[in-house]
Amino acid sequence: MRPIARFTLPLLFLLLVTGCADQPTAPGVELVTLDKKPPKPPPEPEPEPGEALEFISIETSLNPLAGAFSCGVTDTDIDGDGITDGVGPVYCWGVNSHMSLGLGGRKSRPKTEPTNPVAGGDLHFSEVHLGNQFACAIEDPDGNGSGPIYCWGWNEYGQLGSVVTGDQSDPVRITSDPTDLKFFALDVGFWGGCALAGDGSGPGPMYCWPNSLTTLPEPVAGGVEFKALVHTGGAATCGIDAVDAAWCWGINSDGEVDLTVTEWDSEPQKVSGGHHFQALAKAGDMTCGLTADGGPDSAGEILCWGSRWSGGELLWQSLVPTPLNLGDIADDTFTALVNGFCALGSSGQAYCWGNNTFGAIGDGTASLSWNYWVDLPTPVEFPGTFSQISDKQQHTCGIAKDDGFAYCWGHNDTGQLGNGTTRDSPIPVKVAGQ
Numbered sequence: 001m002r003p004i005a006r007f008t009l010p011l012l013f014l015l016l017v018t019g020c021a022d023q024p025t026a027p028g029v030e031l032v033t034l035d036k037k038p039p040k041p042p043p044e045p046e047p048e049p050g051e052a053l054e055f056i057s058i059e060t061s062l063n064p065l066a067g068a069f070s071c072g073v074t075d076t077d078i079d080g081d082g083i084t085d086g087v088g089p090v091y092c093w094g095v096n097s098h099m100s101l102g103l104g105g106r107k108s109r110p111k112t113e114p115t116n117p118v119a120g121g122d123l124h125f126s127e128v129h130l131g132n133q134f135a136c137a138i139e140d141p142d143g144n145g146s147g148p149i150y151c152w153g154w155n156e157y158g159q160l161g162s163v164v165t166g167d168q169s170d171p172v173r174i175t176s177d178p179t180d181l182k183f184f185a186l187d188v189g190f191w192g193g194c195a196l197a198g199d200g201s202g203p204g205p206m207y208c209w210p211n212s213l214t215t216l217p218e219p220v221a222g223g224v225e226f227k228a229l230v231h232t233g234g235a236a237t238c239g240i241d242a243v244d245a246a247w248c249w250g251i252n253s254d255g256e257v258d259l260t261v262t263e264w265d266s267e268p269q270k271v272s273g274g275h276h277f278q279a280l281a282k283a284g285d286m287t288c289g290l291t292a293d294g295g296p297d298s299a300g301e302i303l304c305w306g307s308r309w310s311g312g313e314l315l316w317q318s319l320v321p322t323p324l325n326l327g328d329i330a331d332d333t334f335t336a337l338v339n340g341f342c343a344l345g346s347s348g349q350a351y352c353w354g355n356n357t358f359g360a361i362g363d364g365t366a367s368l369s370w371n372y373w374v375d376l377p378t379p380v381e382f383p384g385t386f387s388q389i390s391d392k393q394q395h396t397c398g399i400a401k402d403d404g405f406a407y408c409w410g411h412n413d414t415g416q417l418g419n420g421t422t423r424d425s426p427i428p429v430k431v432a433g434q
Contacts, residue, residue: 053114053433055399055406056086057388061094061130062190064394068416069094069101071128071135072114072406078124078143085143087124089117094416098133098154099169112415112422113432119171123150131188134159138186145200146184149174158215159192175216176207189232196226203227203242222267230280230339236287239268244276244292273321275303279337283354285309289321290337300333302343310373327376340391343377348385348401351377359426360394360410366426381427406431
């Protein structure tokens with residue numbers, strides 16, 4: 001075979017890219033050029049919100065092993081009268097592996113700050129609650145405190161309470177019977193949710209999902225109506241009835257439901273002692289309640305029942321509500337209590353206890369030991385006070401009373417603190433976009 005001269009291919013290439021363009025084209029001959037593949041356009045930047053965000057509440061998620069996230073309800077003027085109405089679009093940030101941020105199909109990557117509203121901002125919500133990589137919220141377009149529930153995110157086990165299957169990046173309305181049912185209170189846990197039906201003018205029946213036979217919301221047995229609830233989605237659920245008595249049901253292996261230690265209570269059991277409660281919270285195998293006026297207690301005390309374990313060792317157990325050891329803060333009166341646990345004092349000082357892995361307590365300390373537990377309510381290191389707080393596991397968020405900004409602290413591996421970084425913080429840091 002005759003060898004090709006070394007200059008042949010380079011010369012041909014040189015003629016194509018340099019000389020041919022300058023030569024006259026023969027009549028009737030169309031000059032063909034070699035089109036290069038156009039470069040890929042740069043990725044679309046995340047749009048910034050047009051105005052500074054103003055949150056009225058903020059919530060944190062469960063199960064940090066799978067990735068954590070946070071969501072907040074913004075306050076907007078929905079009727080154009082110049083006054084905000086206590087409802088608005090929800091913004092979420094943190095992990096998005098099961099589309100838990102509700103971004104309408106955007107890529108499954110974490111967001112380290114709030115930039116895009118759920119459902120594009122078309123839905124206005126009064127409250128939002130987060131479980132294990134899914135979220136649910138009450139749509140309240142009129143600002144009257146009740147409405148249908150929409151959920152989004154992970155849906156492998158029917159967590160979204162709907163006839164749809166598979167994960168959902170856009171909110172889907174839970175399928176209730178009757179279909180026009182409205183809800184005024186909501187909480188979600190690890191595997192599902194519960195909500196109170198009605199307009200909020202009085203107690204209402206509780207619906208929970210999924211159930212053993214269906215993924216759709218079904219009324220809780222027993223016929224008790226409730227005005228507040230706490231739900232852990234697969235473990236135990238509690239509610240407060242019309243006369244402030246607490247009822248619990250579900251897994252009761254450690255006494256977190258009632259006086260017995262059984263595997264399961266399928267119907268609500270009244271918590272013993274005649275106590276009156278204004279709020280309930282759960283963490284692990286422990287239930288706590290914030291007392292109300294009436295009954296044997298003063299308002300603003302915290303009572304707990306259930307068990308606390310560490311390293312397989314039972315450290316504490318009480319089958320009846322028992323005052324929480326308050327240590328040096330015994331003189332403060334509490335006004336709010338949330339899962340996790342955190343509470344607000346009458347002064348607005350936030351106190352947290354429970355899991356302090358990665359600094360979720362917020363006192364400037366942290367432990368890398370898994371499930372490191374702090375027994376005593378500990379003041380959050382913050383120069384101001386809080387009007388609202390949320391704590392589930394390993395990260396905590398709250399709304400500051402003084403400036404109205406949202407702050408978060410604790411674990412931040414997926415950007416769940418919302419400050420544009422993935423660095424943990426054992427003290428509150430301001431959420432971006434405000």
